[in-house]
Amino acid sequence: MPRPPTTQQFVLDELRRAILSRELAPNQPIRQDSMAHTLGVSRVPLREALKTLEAEGQVVYRPHRGYTVAELSLADLLEVYRLRELLETEAATLAPARAGEEDAARVREELHAVAGAAAHDDLVEMISSNRRFHFALLEPAGMPWLMRMVRTLWDTTDAYRAVYYNSPENRDRVLAEHESIARAFEARDGAELARLLRQHREHAVTALRATLDPPAND
Amino acid sequence: MPRPPTTQQFVLDELRRAILSRELAPNQPIRQDSMAHTLGVSRVPLREALKTLEAEGQVVYRPHRGYTVAELSLADLLEVYRLRELLETEAATLAPARAGEEDAARVREELHAVAGAAAHDDLVEMISSNRRFHFALLEPAGMPWLMRMVRTLWDTTDAYRAVYYNSPENRDRVLAEHESIARAFEARDGAELARLLRQHREHAVTALRATLDPPAND
DNA sequence: CAACTGTATATTGGATCCAACTTTACGCTG
């Protein structure tokens, strides 16, 4: 497994992974000195990576007080899903009409990747290929600014996707829905694609709400 | 005029201003050494500021090749306005119903600030108060993630706003439209507010297209 | 005893220095 080209990229990946896996808990301060030491790098690339995460909303920065892992409230979660709805609906509506043959092939390929990962019970691979699948659906719309925003929205909710995929019923449902989603894409039916994706998200957000709301923690 | 609390904030402001004013031209590489020297700081805070700008899409970064000022094509400009439409429509629809008295006061205040700046032919102040006016309209929606995205979209097109405001007719039109926009806000009519803002943007984008399209430069 | 102040310590912010990579210029070779 080749290490990323630059150290700061490596640090960025590590921090993302650590936040995702809750090794770094929400609201936890990130001590630069110890964190740098842990990762085996100096503070400079660490600070640059933190700046990137700050811009994405993954960490909160206060001058002279350092960085803390961002806390995502239920309201935040719902807002993020609402924004995904606005942006992804736009892209999904346009993408199929603008897609070429290679785009369709890409979608099919990732569809199978998700199914394969699910069959092997590989959660990590399922999450990443699922992401590639969805982006392959939207990318053909040719809206790089939108894609950038959608990407950060996905990043902030990655932690919750792991929760969602823990349930076998949810996994099965996802796979079944992916099938019809891919069909709508290949049929060049943007409106239908947007509708199906909306449903897809709707279920996820409902399930997450049920998981997170009642415990009444904190 | 007090200098910002941290150097990197100062650098960030300076870079934003320089990019906005075209002192730094699109596609121009930013030499860290000379830029740091020019600003009278070291390269460390400069690099952190550049990371922030990279995340906002204002500069492009390629490892070991440095940062260049991002070029905004016409397609990019149109996409950014389309995204503003999606996001601002959402916020504008919700904001009036959720606004309190102090929110309305804020809107009125900024409305007058824009008019005052226009009366004094103060373009810079007009641009910044115009921005505060629009954000005051959207802020009450209570969607921080959306606001963050809208903010970066505004940042990327700030340079064009200066162009737009150069024309006295455009300025007059803006002031007139602001009046009715503020009235819709105070009437708690979200749908109408969204509609007026849409019109507002529509005119700007049409004017900009006319300005930028025919010259057939580059 | 509470509140305030001064001081010590921990942590972040910034500057300088060295290493790695990229690019360019130059000379060699065919």
Add this chain to the structure above:
DNA sequence: CAGCGTAAAGTTGGATCCAATATACAGTTG
């Protein structure tokens, strides 16, 4: 003379060092 390879220069990436700010604590004073 074209093309390639190589070396040198310039630029960025990263590490270490020092300064500035914030926090915690102890001592003092009302």
